Amino acid sequence: MTQHVVIAGGGIGGLACALSLARAGVSVDLLEQAGTLGEVGAGLQLGPNAVRVLDEWGLMDGLQACAAFPDALRVRDAHGGGQLGRLRLGAFARARYGQPYATIHRADLHGLLLDAVQRQSGVRLHLGARLAAYELFSTSVRATCEDDSVFQGAALIGADGLWSRVRTQMLGAQPVRASGHLAYRGMVHTDHLPTHLHHNTVTAWLGPRLHVVRYPVKRGEWFNVVAVVHGALGQGHGGPPGSDPQSWSHAARAQDLQRALGPVCADLKSMLDAVTEWKLWALNDRAPVASASEHAHGRVALLGDAAHPLRPYLAQGAAMALEDAWTLGRLLQTSPPDAATDWPALLARYAQTRWQRNARVQSRSQRNGTIFHASGLLRLGRNVAMTLLGESLLDNPWLYSGPPEPV
Numbered sequence: 001m002t003q004h005v006v007i008a009g010g011g012i013g014g015l016a017c018a019l020s021l022a023r024a025g026v027s028v029d030l031l032e033q034a035g036t037l038g039e040v041g042a043g044l045q046l047g048p049n050a051v052r053v054l055d056e057w058g059l060m061d062g063l064q065a066c067a068a069f070p071d072a073l074r075v076r077d078a079h080g081g082g083q084l085g086r087l088r089l090g091a092f093a094r095a096r097y098g099q100p101y102a103t104i105h106r107a108d109l110h111g112l113l114l115d116a117v118q119r120q121s122g123v124r125l126h127l128g129a130r131l132a133a134y135e136l137f138s139t140s141v142r143a144t145c146e147d148d149s150v151f152q153g154a155a156l157i158g159a160d161g162l163w164s165r166v167r168t169q170m171l172g173a174q175p176v177r178a179s180g181h182l183a184y185r186g187m188v189h190t191d192h193l194p195t196h197l198h199h200n201t202v203t204a205w206l207g208p209r210l211h212v213v214r215y216p217v218k219r220g221e222w223f224n225v226v227a228v229v230h231g232a233l234g235q236g237h238g239g240p241p242g243s244d245p246q247s248w249s250h251a252a253r254a255q256d257l258q259r260a261l262g263p264v265c266a267d268l269k270s271m272l273d274a275v276t277e278w279k280l281w282a283l284n285d286r287a288p289v290a291s292a293s294e295h296a297h298g299r300v301a302l303l304g305d306a307a308h309p310l311r312p313y314l315a316q317g318a319a320m321a322l323e324d325a326w327t328l329g330r331l332l333q334t335s336p337p338d339a340a341t342d343w344p345a346l347l348a349r350y351a352q353t354r355w356q357r358n359a360r361v362q363s364r365s366q367r368n369g370t371i372f373h374a375s376g377l378l379r380l381g382r383n384v385a386m387t388l389l390g391e392s393l394l395d396n397p398w399l400y401s402g403p404p405e406p407v
């Protein structure tokens, strides 16, 4: 390995990036601020585009051992309970996209990537290493952590999430955007649900100013439940006003959620009542990426939420981080890294390949939130469109057939 890169952030994006670079023959220092590695207890949906990336990295057996593979996505009315739309997944997704649609616990995906990184030579993981700043030189970048440790590489990848320091230094301070939405997350063991709710589906219940999604994880032994409502931390939700907006794990009360949701249909109520512990986090994002130069600049590039934080309404945040990482690896495979590797040019190609797709997913995610939470005429129009257009409204061929080859 003649080339060396520094990655800030050991979340799903940072681990995926380390794996992708090491597979392409680049050694990595991976800096994670936390003293121990882990992920919060919640689920993730992985469209066929994300599964394709994991499959190419040889992680399909590992995925099958811990994920679930739902048969369908069902959209229902949160109040009446009636079905508004349905998209076949399962065999249909495999036939259409060559890959299944998976749902997984975040810790399981994080563990799968960590295990692969640890089996791959060339990655040194540094825990408790919080990047403070970087300095650019003519042929390298030097990253300095808060404990004064220093790491040097031919490039720096900022995979340090929504509140990214790499991003702040690269693009200047830009405040994150509060969505005004709160996500309540919980897990329920399948045995604790009435049997008619055991079905192997992603189910989304939509209502004015709210939606609730549930899907199986851990081979179907558990369900992940997320309820999104309008509101602000500390104002009738979670802890006191001024709660840390960066935390993903505020304690939450079922009665606050019930009050925010109002009356809901019987199935949804049974589902929510079966959750014994709720966690809460505020959903924040940024305006969609507006140009390639927001994604990479010289020897520094952003990846995952650091580049393009997403509202979760297209279920693609982790998927886009995986795609970003895959793209970097793909670029290195086509021109194997050596002392002559032109990192600024390579990162510029990465940015050109990724920025418009990531911006489109950001915009679509935001739009979905408006449609999911619609009331009045917009709600009526949505329901009519779902009935008339059926599956074509819920399917996303442009997205699920990805990731696109580098430009």
Ligand SMILES: Cc1cc2nc3c(=O)[nH]c(=O)nc-3n(C[C@H](O)[C@H](O)[C@H](O)COP(=O)(O)OP(=O)(O)OC[C@H]3O[C@@H](n4cnc5c(N)ncnc54)[C@H](O)[C@@H]3O)c2cc1C
Residues within 6 Å of the ligand: 008, 009, 010, 011, 012, 013, 014, 031, 032, 033, 034, 043, 044, 045, 046, 129, 130, 131, 132, 159, 160, 161, 162, 163, 164, 165, 183, 226, 283, 303, 304, 305, 306, 310, 312, 315, 316, 317, 318, 319, 320, 321
């Ligand atoms: C409610 C909700 C539901 C979601 N559902 C889905 C879904 O169904 N499907 C999907 O694909 N995505 C989903 N997402 C999005 C997905 O979780 C994120 O997009 C994804 O986890 C981003 O990963 P990341 O590694 O880029 O960032 P993060 O997960 O934020 O990781 C950043 C890492 O960097 C570390 N770090 C931060 N600063 C520093 C520093 N200065 N130095 C060193 N380390 C640092 C952090 O400790 C962290 O480990 C959802 C998100 C939310 C909020």
